[in-house]
Amino acid sequence: MVRTYAAILCNVAENAYHKKFEMETFLSFLAALRCLVAIYHILVQDTVAKLKDSRLKNSITCHMSKHSQDFDKVVKRLEGEIVKIKPREAPWIVTDSLSDSVVFAQIYVTSLANCRETALGYIKRETPDMFVTEKELLSSYEEKLISSGGVVDLEERVMASIVCSKAKEALDLASLVMDIASLRLGTIQFSQHTVDQMARTYASIFCNVAEDAVYKNFKTETILSFIGALRGLGAICHILVQDTVAKLKDGCSKNCITDHMGKYS
Numbered sequence: 177m178v179r180t181y182a183a184i185l186c187n188v189a190e191n192a193y194h195k196k197f198e199m200e201t202f203l204s205f206l207a208a209l210r211c212l213v214a215i216y217h218i219l220v221q222d223t224v225a226k227l228k229d230s231r232l233k234n235s236i237t238c239h240m241s242k243h244s245q246d247f248d249k250v251v252k253r254l255e256g257e258i259v260k261i262k263p264r265e266a267p268w269i270v271t272d273s274l275s276d277s278v279v280f281a282q283i284y285v286t287s288l289a290n291c292r293e294t295a296l297g298y299i300k301r302e303t304p305d306m307f308v309t310e311k312e313l314l315s316s317y318e319e320k321l322i323s324s325g326g327v328v329d330l331e332e333r334v335m336a337s338i339v340c341s342k343a344k345e346a347l348d349l350a351s352l353v354m355d356i357a358s359l360r361l362g363t364i365q366f367s368q369h370t371v372d373q374m375a376r377t378y379a380s381i382f383c384n385v386a387e388d389a390v391y392k393n394f395k396t397e398t399i400l401s402f403i404g405a406l407r408g409l410g411a412i413c414h415i416l417v418q419d420t421v422a423k424l425k426d427g428c429s430k431n432c433i434t435d436h437m438g439k440y441s
């Protein structure tokens with residue numbers, strides 16, 4: 177939809193360049209602008225709907241509604257002006273009308289963007305689970321360990337159950353790293369595809385270690401591979417966040433975050 181409306185805006189500019197001043201063309205410009213803003217309004221509205229604070233939600237909704245009504249009035253006024261324009265007056269008056277429509281659209285969109293930022297500040301974002309199947313497999317291992325019974329190998333079964341539990345937690349970390357990469361906050365060292373590949377490689381290591389523990393094939397190398405995979409995930413996450421922090425302006429906040437990251441690293 178956005179590209180369709182963008183094409184309309186470009187066509188109007190092209191017609192003006194070739195001195196083709198037609199009323200329908202300019203009205204299509206206003207219509208495309210109105211539709212673009214309406215799409216953004218709906219997107220922001222969906223974000224605001226997730227707020228749990230009813231007072232804040234109502235306040236933002238009312239604010240958005242007011243700007244929507246104001247913009248609609250402006251567009252209708254400009255449409256009326258264009259319809260009444262005489263052929264000789266068309267170029268200059270239409271130019272002013274279209275300029276006004278863009279200015280008011282910018283004001284409206286900026287207001288919507290501010291509403292969205294405010295809403296996002298109060299919405300808890302949940303990290304998507306990228307390893308549902310793997311976790312189900314680990315859960316089946318845990319159930320098997322519980323149902324196997326017996327006290328002869330109780331200590332080994334408890335240990336294997338703990339490993340399965342920790343492998344699940346490690347998979348959550350892998351999901352978090354993949355989610356950070358998906359936000360595309362400007363990392364320059366890794367593409368999202370590369371991060372996904374590496375995270376899934378580490379995830380398979382966590383599952384393999386759990387499987388080895390369940391089937392009593394636990395070795396020193398296995399434990400070291402688990403720790404190595406955790407270290408790899410941490411390193412990837414550090415780089416992703418480091419690239420984001422690098423975009424901050426030099427100052428106290430940037431230095432503080434960098435020192436904090438260095439300490440934990």
